[in-house]
Amino acid sequence: MSLILVCLLGALSFALCKLLVFLLRRPHGIDLDGPNKGNWLIGNITELFEGGVDYCVHIAEKYGGAVRLHGPDGETIYVSDPLALYHIVVKDQHIFVDSNKLVFGEGLISTTGEQHHRQRKLLNPFFSTSNMRRLLTIVHPIADILTSSLVAEVPTNGLHKEIDMLPWLSRCAFDGVWQGVLGYHSNTLSTAENDSYTGDVGHELMKDVRDLRRIAEAMDRGSRKALAKKKAAFGLDDTMHSADSVSGEGDKKPSSQVKDIMDIMLKAKSMSSDPEWLTDSELLGQMNVMVFAGLDTTTSALTRCVYLLAQHPSAQARVRSEIRDAIKSSAHEEHIDVLSAELPYDVLMNLPFLDGVVKETLRMYPSLPLMARRATKATTLPLHFPTRSRSGADTSTVVLPKGTCIVISILAANRHRGMWDVDVPFDEDDTAPAPKSSAPLPSIKDGMRYPGVYSNMMTFLGGSRSCIGFKFAEMEIIIASLMLRLHVALPTEPNAEGHVKEIQWKLGGSHIPVVKPPAGDGVTPQVPLNVRLVTEEDFVR
Numbered sequence: 032m033s034l035i036l037v038c039l040l041g042a043l044s045f046a047l048c049k050l051l052v053f054l055l056r057r058p059h060g061i062d063l064d065g066p067n068k069g070n071w072l073i074g075n076i077t078e079l080f081e082g083g084v085d086y087c088v089h090i091a092e093k094y095g096g097a098v099r100l101h102g103p104d105g106e107t108i109y110v111s112d113p114l115a116l117y118h119i120v121v122k123d124q125h126i127f128v129d130s131n132k133l134v135f136g137e138g139l140i141s142t143t144g145e146q147h148h149r150q151r152k153l154l155n156p157f158f159s160t161s162n163m164r165r166l167l168t169i170v171h172p173i174a175d176i177l178t179s180s181l182v183a184e185v186p187t188n189g190l191h192k193e194i195d196m197l198p199w200l201s202r203c204a205f206d207g208v209w210q211g212v213l214g215y216h217s218n219t220l221s222t223a224e225n226d227s228y229t230g231d232v233g234h235e236l237m238k239d240v241r242d243l244r245r246i247a248e249a250m251d252r253g254s255r256k257a258l259a260k261k262k263a264a265f266g267l268d269d270t271m272h273s274a275d276s277v278s279g280e281g282d283k284k285p286s287s288q289v290k291d292i293m294d295i296m297l298k299a300k301s302m303s304s305d306p307e308w309l310t311d312s313e314l315l316g317q318m319n320v321m322v323f324a325g326l327d328t329t330t331s332a333l334t335r336c337v338y339l340l341a342q343h344p345s346a347q348a349r350v351r352s353e354i355r356d357a358i359k360s361s362a363h364e365e366h367i368d369v370l371s372a373e374l375p376y377d378v379l380m381n382l383p384f385l386d387g388v389v390k391e392t393l394r395m396y397p398s399l400p401l402m403a404r405r406a407t408k409a410t411t412l413p414l415h416f417p418t419r420s421r422s423g424a425d426t427s428t429v430v431l432p433k434g435t436c437i438v439i440s441i442l443a444a445n446r447h448r449g450m451w452d453v454d455v456p457f458d459e460d461d462t463a464p465a466p467k468s469s470a471p472l473p474s475i476k477d478g479m480r481y482p483g484v485y486s487n488m489m490t491f492l493g494g495s496r497s498c499i500g501f502k503f504a505e506m507e508i509i510i511a512s513l514m515l516r517l518h519v520a521l522p523t524e525p526n527a528e529g530h531v532k533e534i535q536w537k538l539g540g541s542h543i544p545v546v547k548p549p550a551g552d553g554v555t556p557q558v559p560l561n562v563r564l565v566t567e568e569d570f571v572r
């Protein structure tokens with residue numbers, strides 16, 4: 032055998048050994064247990080949407096706070112463990128990123144790193160409790176219009192009428208967000224006519240990515256109009272004004288009359304000596320983001336809350352009675368006409384059962400149930416509750432390769448049995464005694480915490496990318512106004528074929544209510560409820 036051949040064979044054996052060692056040492060993906068891999072192309076991640084809320088909660092209960100799933104990009108982890116979430120959204124949030132830049136321009140949701148930090152620092156004060164409190168007063172008249180419009184729809188003889196509540200509640204959310212963010216009176220509740228912006232955005236829950244793009248474009252058009260008008264009112268540079276001639280009331284508004292979030296931002300801009308401070312494109316981006324981020328989320332929460340009250344008549348009666356009692360005692364008058372009385376803001380925001388109903392809705396059915404992130408480098412996630420590895424042994428850490436996709440399960444976190452005690456006030460059978468505690472929110476076990484910004488739940492996420500508008504998402508005023516005058520119940524009338532409508536909540540990016548076949552098509556978003564005027568029987572006796 033020639034020397035060359037010996038050398039070649041030696042090199043080949045060496046390379047084979049190296050390959051063997053590499054293959055043996057190669058990590059076998061993420062060492063977590065999880066459901067079967069599913070479809071070879073897209074994996075099993077779509078089962079989250081197909082299986083809906085129950086499946087999303089079930090897999091966390093079965094496999095633990097970190098579950099291995101498979102998506103189109105390979106292995107994905109589905110996280111609801113409190114410590115892991117703390118690392119993802121707070122401690123190591125710079126590693127776990129998400130970007131929607133293409134759709135949202137330069138608004139808060141899409142910016143990252145230093146730009147996001149700068150914008151957030153600038154915007155945080157605008158969302159202070161006192162500003163929010165001021166902004167929330169605009170919701171009052173909107174709630175009144177919603178209720179009186181619905182009262183006008185139902186028979187005066189006490190019989191009910193089936194009404195699809197979705198368009199009413201989404202218009203209400205729309206008017207609230209538009210007016211609160213842009214100071215634009217869209218009045219979709221009181222007029223059937225909408226401009227292209229309100230028409231495109233306001234009336235339906237968003238269904239797919241094409242809708243998202245169309246909505247983003249429509250929002251941009253509307254925001255440009257609103258910005259140009261406001262800049263003129265604040266005496267700021269009017270380049271945008273001339274590009275988009277804006278007519279209408281309110282020109283040259285005195286800067287003391289600051290009413291909405293845009294007013295607050297523009298007033299701050301008009302007082303700054305730095306022309307680069309909050310550029311027009313940043314301002315426009317912020318407006319689009321606020322309206323987009325606030326609209327579907329608020330509609331979804333509001334609709335779910337009304338639906339749950341229809342499903343749980345005793346909770347409905349209790350809410351109604353609590354509001355009536357509070358109005359009477361704040362007016363110091365037993366025989367006051369409750370229906371025409373003002374609902375004082377401070378009284379409303381301090382009603383424990385109403386507060387519990389709103390918080391439970393947000394906890395059990397978070398408007399954004401699943402959020403996506405991606406690990407920008409290899410890292411190790413610690414877990415508070417040990418979870419199952421592939422071998423079935425318990426593990427308290429998960430090693431994540433660079434690029435791993437993460438699904439933050441807000442839904443599973445908010446219902447984690449290791450963290451929360453019971454589900455009240457919406458008990459399954461609606462017969463359980465009402466909780467005695469003055470704070471009817473389920474207690475958090477052993478003082479453990481989720482890193483959420485609100486009530487320890489993850490509904491508004493946590494950390495530097497948490498929801499900036501969560502204080503603006505209060506629903507108490509609207510629910511109180513509705514409940515005081517109207518009674519809602521699930522549909523009861525069979526159609527011509529004898530089928531009664533049953534509402535099903537599908538899971539997309541948000542929750543989509545449809546009527547299940549055969550009574551409905553299972554596709555069109557709607558929430559048909561039997562609505563009638565309230566009678567004395569509808570209060571707790």
Ligand code: HEM
Pocket residue numbers: 129139140141151208212320321322324325326328329332397398399402490491492495496497498499500501503504
């Ligand atoms: C029930 C109502 C709401 C829910 C459940 C909700 C939930 C959330 C969640 C989960 C995020 C994090 C998104 C992510 O990191 O990918 C978020 C972000 C955000 N939300 Fe909300 N939101 C609600 C209402 C609102 C309202 C009314 C506004 C504005 C007036 C708003 C403005 C924003 C903004 C600007 C962000 C981006 C924050 C950032 O990236 O720094 N949200 N929201």
